[in-house]
Amino acid sequence: MKTPICGICMNSDMLCMACQKKLDDGSISEADVRLARAVKTLASTFKVLDNITIKKVLEGSTIIVMLCCRGDRPKLVGREGVVINRLSKMMGKTVRVIEETEDMKEFIKNIIHPVPLEGINVVYSTDGENLKVIIPRNRNLPMSELSFREIIKMVFGRNAVVAKA
Ligand SMILES: [Zn+2]
Numbered sequence: 001m002k003t004p005i006c007g008i009c010m011n012s013d014m015l016c017m018a019c020q021k022k023l024d025d026g027s028i029s030e031a032d033v034r035l036a037r038a039v040k041t042l043a044s045t046f047k048v049l050d051n052i053t054i055k056k057v058l059e060g061s062t063i064i065v066m067l068c069c070r071g072d073r074p075k076l077v078g079r080e081g082v083v084i085n086r087l088s089k090m091m092g093k094t095v096r097v098i099e100e101t102e103d104m105k106e107f108i109k110n111i112i113h114p115v116p117l118e119g120i121n122v123v124y125s126t127d128g129e130n131l132k133v134i135i136p137r138n139r140n141l142p143m144s145e146l147s148f149r150e151i152i153k154m155v156f157g158r159n160a161v162v163a164k165a
Contacts, residue, residue, distance in 0.1 A: 001043060002053040003036035004028045010040040031059035035066060038090040039076070046083055048075045055100065058151055060143030063094045065111060065151060073099045104156055108133060111151060115139045118165045131160040139164075 003010060005028065009019045015033070022028040035057045043049035053069040068076055076097045077084045088095045101107050109117050118134040131152065135141065141148055145162050152160040 001040065001050055003039065004032035004054065004056060005036045009033070010036050029057065029059065031057045031064060035064065035087070035091060035095070038087055041090075042083060042086055046075075046078060049083070052076060056154055058143070058147050059093070060147045063096055063142050064091055065143065065147070066095060066097050067151070067155065068097055068099055070099050070101065073097050098151075100155060104131075107155065108152070111143075111148070112141055115141060123161075127159070129158070131158055132163050133160055134163050134165045137164040 001007075001010070004022070005019045006016060009015050015023060019028070019033075023030070023033065036054060039049055039052075039054065052072040052075050054066055054072075055069065056067045058065045058067075066076065075083070076087075078086075084095055084097060096111070098107065098110055105117070105120060108120065112133075112135065115135050116139075118136060121132040121134065123130050123132045133148075133152075141162060148162060149160050152158060
């Protein structure tokens with residue numbers, strides 16, 4: 001299993017110096033640490049979790065988005081959602097699993113679900129090309145806009161803004 005923290009820290013209540021440094025400099029978050037440990041705990045019951053990779057975890061006010069490698073999603077969801085439900089209970093928030101993908105539109109649709117995606121435009125500003133992600137006027141993202149922007153930046157290396165139609 002690969003997660004944002006090392007194997008030793010997944011099994012421990014403490015962080016090693018290397019992982020603590022990552023937490024201090026902001027390259028990993030508390031959510032990365034907590035979720036990695038929760039998945040590691042579940043791996044003793046669900047052996048299939050031993051070979052998954054979690055790239056990044058982002059925590060919003062009501063949901064936690066876990067970004068995993070291609071093909072790992074079914075393992076992290078489990079049969080009839082058994083794994084993801086257990087994880088959500090352990091984390092105290094709805095956990096959503098998203099696979100890394102090249103298809104940006106599909107990816108954005110998945111992370112903002114159940115809010116419908118009205119469209120994606122490219123807008124040009126002084127800092128370059130930005131993505132304008134359009135959602136219905138009467139809806140809100142299931143996470144903060146900051147978390148959303150972080151996810152898009154991390155996965156696609158692009159700046160995004162959210163606009164309401
Ligand atoms: Zn460590």
